[in-house]
Structures are given as structure tokens and as C-alpha cells.
Amino acid sequence: MTTQHSRRNFLRGQLSRPEAPLMRPPGAQARFSQLCTGCGDCLRACPEAILIRQPGPSGPALPLVDFSKGACTFCGACAEACETGALCPEAVPEWPWTATITDTCLSLGGIACRACEDACEPRAIRFRLMTGGRAAPTLDPEQCTGCGECAFTCPAGAVSFEQRAPATEVVR
Incomplete structure (x- = not known):
């Protein structure tokens, strides 16, 4: 779906902006949005408590990293707690x-x-x-x-x- 560029859309505040990438937990797989069920196991497992739920337009609320709550130690606890494969413990050091x-x-x-x-x-x-x-x-x-x-x-x-x-x- 594309947004039409016009003065009318500009005046309505309907500007097309590229979506910024979301900071998912360490070890997030490429198909994270499809694999994650929003169960919250990673949130509960994080010893630093830096993961929050992102309210989504449809489907479950998915986890995001929030550095206003602290820093990540890359311990891998969130990935180890993930049973769906959305977070892979082996990929934790590959933080992008x-x-x-x-x-x-x-x-x-x-x-x-x-x-x-x-x-x-x-x-x-x-x-x-x-x-x-x-x-x-x-x-x-x-x-x-x-x-x-x-x-x-x-x-x-x-x-x-x-x-x-x-x-x-x-x-x-």
C-alpha cells in the first residue's frame, strides 16, 4: 500500500515516512513478528527488566528493548526462555x-x-x-x-x- 503525495494529504498530516526498524530483544530472528506469540516469557526472564510490550495494531503485543529502563548484559536469558524460536540463543552476540x-x-x-x-x-x-x-x-x-x-x-x-x-x- 502506498500513500499518495498531494497537498491535501500533506495538510491532513498524512505523510509517508519509512518505518523505523524496531529494537527487538537480542537473538531476534528475521521472521520474529511471525514467530513470536507475545507470551511474555522473555519479558519475565530478562534480569535487567528492559523488555516492554509493544502494542500492535493487530495480533499480540510483541517485546521491544527499552534502554530507558537500563542496559542489556546480553546474558541470553530472554532467548533461552523463548519456546517459539523467535529468539535464538546462538544469535544473541550478533546484536545489530x-x-x-x-x-x-x-x-x-x-x-x-x-x-x-x-x-x-x-x-x-x-x-x-x-x-x-x-x-x-x-x-x-x-x-x-x-x-x-x-x-x-x-x-x-x-x-x-x-x-x-x-x-x-x-x-x-
Whole structure:
């Protein structure tokens, strides 16, 4: 189904936007929406309690990761609790998300804050000093595990997540 682009639709607020990918629990399979029954076993199994139910337009409410509640330790408990195969324990380390830092970062505005850097265990976030007493956050995507600890601790909510591009194999 496509949305017609017209002034009428624009004025009605009916804009077509690409749907953002949903952050499913670690180990989510490609056919997660078809396999998940919404039973809630993964929510109950998560020791960090970072999984929430996403109300769906039809069908069961499916789980999503919510880093405002904490960070993921990638323990695999949610995948082990899944009996439908929607979450695969072997795929837990293949987390496709990485953090990005937005322009609302307090440090970019001249406010001394290093909460995300302090919370980042793999040291993927560093601050580069700039003129005027500001510091710019830099994120090393190779070091970032996508655990969400930086998002949980950021007082400005300046950390968001995007999916990593799939690795491409070089053929020689």
C-alpha cells in the first residue's frame, strides 16, 4: 500500500515516512513478528527488566528493548526462555545495533557532562576538547556493543541507536 503525495494529504498530516526498524530483544530472528506469540516469557526472564510490550495494531503485543529502563548484559536469558524460536540463543552476540550521539548532547552545549563516557565499559565513547570549554563526543562503532548503558545514563536523552550495516564479504 502506498500513500499518495498531494497537498491535501500533506495538510491532513498524512505523510509517508519509512518505518523505523524496531529494537527487538537480542537473538531476534528475521521472521520474529511471525514467530513470536507475545507470551511474555522473555519479558519475565530478562534480569535487567528492559523488555516492554509493544502494542500492535493487530495480533499480540510483541517485546521491544527499552534502554530507558537500563542496559542489556546480553546474558541470553530472554532467548533461552523463548519456546517459539523467535529468539535464538546462538544469535544473541550478533546484536545489530550501535549507539549514535545526537546534537542535544549537553557537552556540545558547553555543559560539563561525561555520563555516557563514564558508563561505557568498552570505552567506545570519548570526548575531544574543543574551543570555548566544550567537548565533542566521538563514538567508535567498532568498540560499541550497543548495550544501552550510555543511553540509560544520559541525562539529556542524546543517545539513539541505529542498525549496523551488514558486513560484506570481500571476494578476491
